[in-house]
Amino acid sequence: MLKGKKILLGITGSIAAYKSAVLLRLLIKAGAEVKVIMTPSAHQFIAPLTLSTLSKNEVLSELVDNDSWANHVMLGRWADVMLIAPLSCNSLSKMAQGTCDNLLTAVYLSATCPVVVAPAMDEDMWLHNSTKENIKKIVSYGNAIIPVETGELASGLYGPGRMAEPENIVTWLNEFFEEKKQLTGKKILITAGPTHEAIDPVRFIGNHSSGKMGIALAEECIKRGATVTLVAGPVAEAIPAELNLIKVTSAAEMYDACVREFTNTDIAILSAAVADYTITDPSSSKIKKQENELVLSLEKTKDILKELGTQKKSTQFLVGFALETDNETENALKKLTAKNADMIVLNSLKDAGAGFGSATNKITIFDKMGNQTAFDVKSKKLVAADIINYVVKLSHV
Numbered sequence: 001m002l003k004g005k006k007i008l009l010g011i012t013g014s015i016a017a018y019k020s021a022v023l024l025r026l027l028i029k030a031g032a033e034v035k036v037i038m039t040p041s042a043h044q045f046i047a048p049l050t051l052s053t054l055s056k057n058e059v060l061s062e063l064v065d066n067d068s069w070a071n072h073v074m075l076g077r078w079a080d081v082m083l084i085a086p087l088s089c090n091s092l093s094k095m096a097q098g099t100c101d102n103l104l105t106a107v108y109l110s111a112t113c114p115v116v117v118a119p120a121m122d123e124d125m126w127l128h129n130s131t132k133e134n135i136k137k138i139v140s141y142g143n144a145i146i147p148v149e150t151g152e153l154a155s156g157l158y159g160p161g162r163m164a165e166p167e168n169i170v171t172w173l174n175e176f177f178e179e180k181k182q183l184t185g186k187k188i189l190i191t192a193g194p195t196h197e198a199i200d201p202v203r204f205i206g207n208h209s210s211g212k213m214g215i216a217l218a219e220e221c222i223k224r225g226a227t228v229t230l231v232a233g234p235v236a237e238a239i240p241a242e243l244n245l246i247k248v249t250s251a252a253e254m255y256d257a258c259v260r261e262f263t264n265t266d267i268a269i270l271s272a273a274v275a276d277y278t279i280t281d282p283s284s285s286k287i288k289k290q291e292n293e294l295v296l297s298l299e300k301t302k303d304i305l306k307e308l309g310t311q312k313k314s315t316q317f318l319v320g321f322a323l324e325t326d327n328e329t330e331n332a333l334k335k336l337t338a339k340n341a342d343m344i345v346l347n348s349l350k351d352a353g354a355g356f357g358s359a360t361n362k363i364t365i366f367d368k369m370g371n372q373t374a375f376d377v378k379s380k381k382l383v384a385a386d387i388i389n390y391v392v393k394l395s396h397v
């Protein structure tokens, strides 16, 4: 899996940097091409000569070297992945703040490739609230964390904070690259955003959905090789060009588009916040202000998830969402059976970091086998990866 992969290995000032030589050796043995960037303080922990010999590439550390400028933008574009291992507490803080004071932070800030970090620090630093906040921040920026391990630390203490062992980092990267190909040849239908139900030509009933979750799901599926059709309600978010976009406004339009597309779909993920009611008789001209109250008559919209659940063949896989404020589990389970979905992704608006508009989400997945899995608060990008991992596992695609 790592054969031919271009890996930018960032090394920061941590005692765990001595393990970087073993990590580098394993990556090279697995067939990867590796370029090493060190922060100035990493030099105190491991010699660049060791790393340049193992990588067969010059080790880079300065933004300007012998009056020539190291092209940090091109480095971030060259790599398939930037792996920062070890990531010290100080460099983590810089990543969280967007500080750009050395070549490694400059490359990180301009990297267009995925960035994966393996933190390493002493237990007390790892457990400090500011470290927790910084980790949360860099996760919300879309970076992935290779979990720290528990064991003997440089301080002599025993606890969490050790950098993952080089073998485990290589396994993590292998899995990461495998995911990229999982959905090749699969056709995936995703709904995203709100719907707008017209009251008259200038007014509508809508909701606060931003479409971020659905778009993150679409991006994740594209990354793994799928062909994606996105049926999006009115959203302001940027939509990737590599998908078939069907723009709709109302629940009725979203219903028609989904029913039409579903016959040619392997996996459908309905994350849109579809209006449950629409105006019975929208006015074709602007409604003028009334003397007293104005009464609007509403009628139910068609339930897209329920309809696709009815049409679903055994080769198709259907995912619904449930946004709840009360009796979350009970309501999610009801939706799972009532709509014949294979799984339901629950967001509770009671959870901090979940819901409309935010960059993060917190989900619990319920599947038709009766399993229930709760996930931590993560960036919507990483939540999308969790959802797709689950779909891949359950749908046996």
Ligand code: CTP
Pocket (backbone or CB within 6 Å): 191, 251, 270, 271, 272, 273, 274, 275, 276, 301, 302, 303, 304, 305, 306, 319, 320, 321, 322, 323, 324, 335
């Ligand atoms: N959904 C749909 N069509 C609708 C309404 C909802 O496809 N007309 C889908 C949503 O995209 C989501 C799931 O059904 O995947 C659950 O949506 P939610 O709004 O949480 O539930 P409702 O079924 O609308 O029930 P309630 O509003 O009472 O919670």
